[in-house]
Amino acid sequence: MLSVQGLCKRFGGVTAANEVSLQVAPGEILAVIGPNGAGKSTLLNLLSGLLRPDEGRIEFLGQEITHAPPEVRTWKGLGRAFQIVQPFPEMSVWENLLVGALYGKPSTPRKVAERVVAEVIELTGLAPKAQTPAGELTLLEDKRLELARALCTQPRLLLLDEVMAGLRPSEALEAVALVRRIRDSGVTVLFIEHLMPVVRALADRVVVMDYGRVIAEGPYDAVAANPKVREAYLGRAQ
Numbered sequence: 001m002l003s004v005q006g007l008c009k010r011f012g013g014v015t016a017a018n019e020v021s022l023q024v025a026p027g028e029i030l031a032v033i034g035p036n037g038a039g040k041s042t043l044l045n046l047l048s049g050l051l052r053p054d055e056g057r058i059e060f061l062g063q064e065i066t067h068a069p070p071e072v073r074t075w076k077g078l079g080r081a082f083q084i085v086q087p088f089p090e091m092s093v094w095e096n097l098l099v100g101a102l103y104g105k106p107s108t109p110r111k112v113a114e115r116v117v118a119e120v121i122e123l124t125g126l127a128p129k130a131q132t133p134a135g136e137l138t139l140l141e142d143k144r145l146e147l148a149r150a151l152c153t154q155p156r157l158l159l160l161d162e163v164m165a166g167l168r169p170s171e172a173l174e175a176v177a178l179v180r181r182i183r184d185s186g187v188t189v190l191f192i193e194h195l196m197p198v199v200r201a202l203a204d205r206v207v208v209m210d211y212g213r214v215i216a217e218g219p220y221d222a223v224a225a226n227p228k229v230r231e232a233y234l235g236r237a238q
């Protein structure tokens with residue numbers, strides 16, 4: 001579904017992404033982890049088009065998108081949910097989602113967009129809050145809204161940027177169940193996460209970054225036992 005080859009991004013003297021290559025298969029849930037400053041957000045920004053790489057190539061569904069603007073990636077089916085949720089606070093949950101469903105496609109018939117919103121609002125458990133102004137939601141509901149907004153763009157691959165940050169453990173478990181439901185509805189997921197219990201519970205496969213490079217990849221237990229990965233985390237903690 002997604003193929004990344006030799007991606008490099010430099011900020012002055014810092015190489016935030018250094019020859020990053022990875023593949024995402026249809027239907028999988030892939031976690032990208034690594035210590036602070038490893039380059040995870042940079043990678044996500046390169047994939048969603050907020051940053052342009054200095055080198056390398058990104059293919060999505062067999063088409064090159066390396067230099068495509070973010071909205072074109074969204075239309076092709078590459079969606080993104082952000083860590084900082086920024087809904088329109090005075091608009092209802094339903095209206096916020098309608099914006100997602102119509103994003104960049106104002107000619108979409110209203111009925112079609114509303115059908116998408118109705119499906120997504122059920123899937124994400126937000127139906128009881130449909131008419132609530134987004135500014136009155138709890139943090140967990142905010143996170144649901146952000147996932148729902150991204151889903152309304154009808155992604156084939158959804159990029160999640162630390163969407164569990166700030167949640168209590170029981171809320172994080174609910175969010176894990178929601179991401180599983182999203183995958184089961186046919187959406188492939190790539191997520192960045194610091195909470196290891198979440199990574200362990202959710203990821204089919206884990207890619208580990210350190211100093212801009214991919215240093216390990218595989219099932220959670222294998223990467224957690226990998227000496228290079230342990231050194232990256234423990235070394236940085238001192």
Ligand SMILES: Nc1ncnc2c1ncn2[C@@H]1O[C@H](COP(=O)(O)OP(=O)(O)OP(=O)(O)O)[C@@H](O)[C@H]1O
Pocket residue numbers: 011014015016034035036037038039040041042043
């Ligand atoms: N816009 C920028 N300008 C300059 N340096 C940047 C910029 N964005 C990121 N960096 C640097 O690139 C490196 C990778 O940062 P990045 O935010 O991608 O890491 P991360 O793994 O997402 O970290 P965290 O887990 O703390 O969010 C860091 O050294 C960071 O300071």
